[in-house]
Amino acid sequence: MVDVADSNKAPASPVTETTERRPLPRWMITFASVACVLILWEIFGRQINPVFGSYPSAIAVAFWDLAVTGKLWSALYESLRPFLLGYALAILIGVPLGLLIGGFRVAEAALGIYVTAGYAMPLVALVPLLILWLGLGFAVKVAVVFLMALFPICINTWLGVIAVPKTLIEVGKSFVAPDIVILRRIVLPATLPYIMAGIRLAVGRAVVAMVIAEFFTTISGLGAVIINSANNFDTATMFVPIIILMVMAIGLNWLIGFVERKVAPWQAEIAGRDRE
Amino acid sequence: MGEVTFLDVSKRFSLRVDGEVHHVQALDRVSFTVKDGEIVALIGPSGCGKTTALRVAMGLDPSNGGRVTVDGREVTGCGHDRGMVFQHAELLPWLSALQNVMFGLEMKGIRGAPLRKTAEKYLHLVGLKDSQNRRPHQLSGGMKQRVGIARALAIDPKVLLMDEPFGALDAQTRESLQAELLDIHARTRKTILFVTHDLDEAVLIADRIIVMKHGRVHEIIDVPLKRPRPDLGIVRGTPEFSETRYKVWRAIHDGAVVH
Ligand SMILES: Nc1ncnc2c1ncn2[C@@H]1O[C@H](COP(=O)(O)OP(=O)(O)OP(=O)(O)O)[C@@H](O)[C@H]1O
Numbered sequence: 001m002v003d004v005a006d007s008n009k010a011p012a013s014p015v016t017e018t019t020e021r022r023p024l025p026r027w028m029i030t031f032a033s034v035a036c037v038l039i040l041w042e043i044f045g046r047q048i049n050p051v052f053g054s055y056p057s058a059i060a061v062a063f064w065d066l067a068v069t070g071k072l073w074s075a076l077y078e079s080l081r082p083f084l085l086g087y088a089l090a091i092l093i094g095v096p097l098g099l100l101i102g103g104f105r106v107a108e109a110a111l112g113i114y115v116t117a118g119y120a121m122p123l124v125a126l127v128p129l130l131i132l133w134l135g136l137g138f139a140v141k142v143a144v145v146f147l148m149a150l151f152p153i154c155i156n157t158w159l160g161v162i163a164v165p166k167t168l169i170e171v172g173k174s175f176v177a178p179d180i181v182i183l184r185r186i187v188l189p190a191t192l193p194y195i196m197a198g199i200r201l202a203v204g205r206a207v208v209a210m211v212i213a214e215f216f217t218t219i220s221g222l223g224a225v226i227i228n229s230a231n232n233f234d235t236a237t238m239f240v241p242i243i244i245l246m247v248m249a250i251g252l253n254w255l256i257g258f259v260e261r262k263v264a265p266w267q268a269e270i271a272g273r274d275r276e
Numbered sequence: 277m278g279e280v281t282f283l284d285v286s287k288r289f290s291l292r293v294d295g296e297v298h299h300v301q302a303l304d305r306v307s308f309t310v311k312d313g314e315i316v317a318l319i320g321p322s323g324c325g326k327t328t329a330l331r332v333a334m335g336l337d338p339s340n341g342g343r344v345t346v347d348g349r350e351v352t353g354c355g356h357d358r359g360m361v362f363q364h365a366e367l368l369p370w371l372s373a374l375q376n377v378m379f380g381l382e383m384k385g386i387r388g389a390p391l392r393k394t395a396e397k398y399l400h401l402v403g404l405k406d407s408q409n410r411r412p413h414q415l416s417g418g419m420k421q422r423v424g425i426a427r428a429l430a431i432d433p434k435v436l437l438m439d440e441p442f443g444a445l446d447a448q449t450r451e452s453l454q455a456e457l458l459d460i461h462a463r464t465r466k467t468i469l470f471v472t473h474d475l476d477e478a479v480l481i482a483d484r485i486i487v488m489k490h491g492r493v494h495e496i497i498d499v500p501l502k503r504p505r506p507d508l509g510i511v512r513g514t515p516e517f518s519e520t521r522y523k524v525w526r527a528i529h530d531g532a533v534v535h
């Protein structure tokens with residue numbers, strides 16, 4: 001509608017102005033895709049026994065019930081606290097650690113193998129051990145989230161440092177920059193896209209870690225909502241926290257993308273994605 | 277002040293190709309002197325060691341024998357007495373043109389008001405006053421190259437080392453930058469050692485031309501053109517220009533033509 005109105009109001013230089021066909025905005029495509037999935041899910045979900053599956057409208061009703069009793073919000077708050085703390089700690093430690101390992105030969109040789117091994121660590125199996133050390137409460141949940149999120153962030157940062165063009169480092173060297181300045185003013189900004197990618201990858205792992213922690217330590221938060229409703233064969237309610245977690249991950253990803261465009265605008269500009 | 281001397285400088289690279297170790301003698305007992313305030317061009321076929329010579333002089337690569345001195349002091353690493361202009365400008369992509377120039381100055385320990393003022397002065401000198409807030413990818417190739425030159429000039433080095441500074445540019449941009457470089461040289465009297473593939477450029481700009489081959493100095497040719505050379509178009513028309521150009525051409529091609 002807007003397009004039509006605009007073109008009607010624009011008689012200026014119709015010869016030079018070619019009517020450029022604007023591509024469909026991204027959010028519209030995403031919206032259409034989500035709508036299709038929800039409709040299909042609704043149609044096919046209704047044909048399944050409600051114990052074995054559910055469908056959007058039933059989940060929405062369950063969401064409403066959980067929301068008005070306030071159970072959902074307290075559970076969400078309970079989950080978010082260890083999640084955010086563990087995730088933040090993972091960034092705070094993972095990035096410098098990755099810079100260190102990537103930047104210094106000795107650190108790479110001494111610490112690299114632990115990080116590589118740690119990424120593949122079967123964390124679920126280690127939860128009982130963590131409980132022995134840290135108890136059943138808040139601390140152990142933070143630790144589980146931290147351990148799951150740390151390694152992708154650290155490894156990505158490390159790989160990013162390795163990929164920094166030698167020529168850029170030589171620019172620093174030729175102006176007699178000390179190693180630490182080269183690390184901070186050249187390696188770090190050059191590595192930012194990798195770091196941000198690691199931080200994004202870690203969102204998914206941190207969410208999974210949070211639920212694992214809530215299943216295997218004190219049952220609490222959104223994890224508790226999942227377990228309790230599953231035990232009551234209330235599949236619709238079980239889907240509510242699952243969907244909330246996925247939506248949260250999408251939101252967090254969007255937020256990280258936003259931050260990335262703020263702290264590293266040149267990256268999107270170079271790639272030509274800055275106009276979207 | 278700013279005399280660069282190469283004394284029997286050798287540089288050997290070992291590289292592994294398909295599991296076999298190869299050795300490349302990039303520099304083989306190279307000796308020459310660039311006098312204070314002089315402009316010397318390094319020319320020669322690809323792979324003859326020109327970039328390596330500059331890198332050794334800058335202190336980015338250590339030599340395997342011999343030594344490079346600047347005003348008698350041996351080069352053991354990078355220093356503020358030398359400024360490098362890289363072949364592809366190598367600007368830091370996250371910094372604006374001005375910040376790129378400021379980066380070099382900050383590394384020299386310059387802070388506060390003079391930092392910005394000096395950087396602006398040198399961007400002005402290379403004709404980029406209006407584009408100082410653009411980031412490298414918003415600049416054309418020639419503009420980037422000029423930022424690279426400003427960045428090296430700003431730290432006020434005694435010696436400017438330039439690796440094919442105008443190599444990737446179109447003819448017109450190249451000519452205006454050549455004139456600009458001569459102008460800057462006339463004003464600052466810096467010692468300049470630069471690499472080029474362009475015969476004309478070597479003759480137009482340099483006082484002496486060093487022809488290199490296979491890592492050795494093949495011939496050193498004097499350019500009998502007086503300074504200043506304000507109009508390069510006129511210089512091109514002089515018999516001295518043509519004669520010197522032919523001499524250099526012969527030096528590059530002899531051996532190759534006969535055998
Ligand atoms: N880092 C390196 N490792 C191994 N060999 C190298 C390295 N740098 C240069 N060489 C070799 O040393 C020789 C000289 O290289 P150099 O880059 O100095 O040549 P050049 O004269 O600058 O050539 P061009 O005109 O193509 O830039 C070449 O044979 C090259 O293969």
Ligand SMILES: [Mg+2]
Nearest residue numbers: 326327328439
């Ligand atoms: Mg070269």
